Amino acid sequence: MRFCAFSVFLLCSFKALAADVLLIPVFTPKPEYPKQLIDTRYTGKVRVNLTVAAHGGIQATKIIESSHPQLTEATQRVVVQWRFKPWDASHGQPSKIEVTVPILFGARGIEPFSREITVGLRNTLCAYLNYEVKTSLLNFADEPLKNVDVFWYTHDFLAGSYVQLRVSDQSEREALIAQLEKAIPRLVRKCRRNPDHPYAYYLPREIRDVLVGL
Structure with a gap:
């Protein structure tokens, strides 16, 4: 009974969170694929940390991972x-928010x-996850799949600061991470069957609710 009550509590909490989105994209164009890298059929990834101010603009950017300098520049x-979308920082909301965004050039591997x-993450294709899982199984067979990028x-x-703002209780954040790890085998199976679908489509709903809607 305690577990059931806790599950209902979590469900209600995340329903409330769905309506309490802090980062609502208004204008987020994609980078252009550098022509030289298209010609060489180069695929790669960039992860960029953004600091978004309450007025909705980008206050700072920091590239934390990139597979090629030209992809860095394009990003x-x-x-x-x-x-x-701007938010009112005078009503207990932060004056700025940090979030890390992955950008995949060659989204199918x-x-x-x-x-x-x-x-x-909302737009990452199952095809890309399939490629990463296949590569991991071939080259790092002893590594758990949770280490796939x-x-x-x-x-x-x-585990980051944006989710901490939306889910203040540490035990609830840990529950989200536990849900993710438990769902990995199912996510791999679903994505293998449906490579054209977004990976996030198969994530547990509570996790989808806190993803930035890029």
Whole structure:
């Protein structure tokens, strides 16, 4: 009975969170794929940390991972233009928010090569996750699948400052991370069958509710 009561409490909490979104994208164009990298069929990724001010503009950016300098440049040129819906920082909301966003150039992995670019965990394709899982199983068979980048990025997001703002209780945040790890085998199976679907489509709803809607 305690477990059931706790589950109901979590469900109600996350329903409330769904209506309490802090970062609502208004203008978030994708970077352009550098022509030289298209010609060489190069795929890669960039992760950028954004500091968004309460007026909705980008206050600062920091590249924390990039597989190629040209992808870094393409990302930086665009993300400084991004805009989010302003919020009122005088009613207990923060004056700025930090969030880390993955950008995948070649959203389906190396084979077959694709010019698609996806921005954010919500838009990461199952095809890319399938590629990462296949690569991990071939090259790092003893490593747990939770270390695959897409899963690791999701874990990192759930443990980050944005989710801490939306889910103040540490035990609830830990419950989200536990849900993610428990769901990994199902996510792998679902994505293998449906490579064209967004990976986030198969995440537990409570996790989807706190993802930034990029």
